[in-house]
Amino acid sequence: MKNAVMTSPEGEPTSSGGPAPVNAKKRVLVVDDFDDAREMYAEYLEFCGFEVDTARNGLEAVEKAQEGEPDIILMDLSLPVMDGWEATRRIKQDTRTRDIPVMALTGHVLAGNAEHALSVGADEFVAKPCLPQDLENKIRNMLKPSKAKPRSGQE
Template sequence: MKKILVVEDNPSNRYLITYILEKNGFEVITADTGEEGVQKATKESFDLVLMDIQLPGIDGFEATRQIRASGTDGTLPIIALTSYAMVGDREKAISMGCTGYIEKPINPDTIIAEILEHL
């Protein structure tokens, strides 16, 4: 079973993403803040991280940077999740260390396919 870390501060979004992932056979661990996400990503082994960009405390870009700098496996897929989908945001996310980019609101019909592309 693939293990995914979902770093999302919005309880409704976190519930929806967790529900979809678990329904599709993934083990899901959640974090409410960027700091908590970094702590979990560097202490446990995950197959993929879904990282909200707008988080309290450190944002998703800084959390991604810290995970990458921690010495954990540099091939860990980290997919940015954001509702701020402006021109150039995908490129910024990739340049900040993310391996993928998914816009919110998430589409329950396509998110699993998007995630599988990175596993």
């Protein structure tokens, strides 16, 4: 089937074996050790048209960021194995992943946490619980071309 034309889930024609369509779904990595929160955010974001992958701890988040190159990462800060602070620091120090925006999410809103999250490389800090539609709006705002950093892999 050379030059076969297929349709995307959105009904847009795509050619098999060709480059991804310009309007390809944005990829979100949701990192949270609390199953209910992770699943709720993932399901809502999929409903909103995002492609979602999940991780349960910071080490898994770093590995998935390197392998899958998501467009944005939602990172809980209180995680097992490796906490979100360290995972964010490692993601931002790696030339392959440093340009991926990281939104830090936490239910522990203590004085200095927002500043600390930003100091390790998070691009945004959000207190949980937050409404899913507010989270979606923040994600879309962070992914706007004027806000998104180019993924050059170079400085």
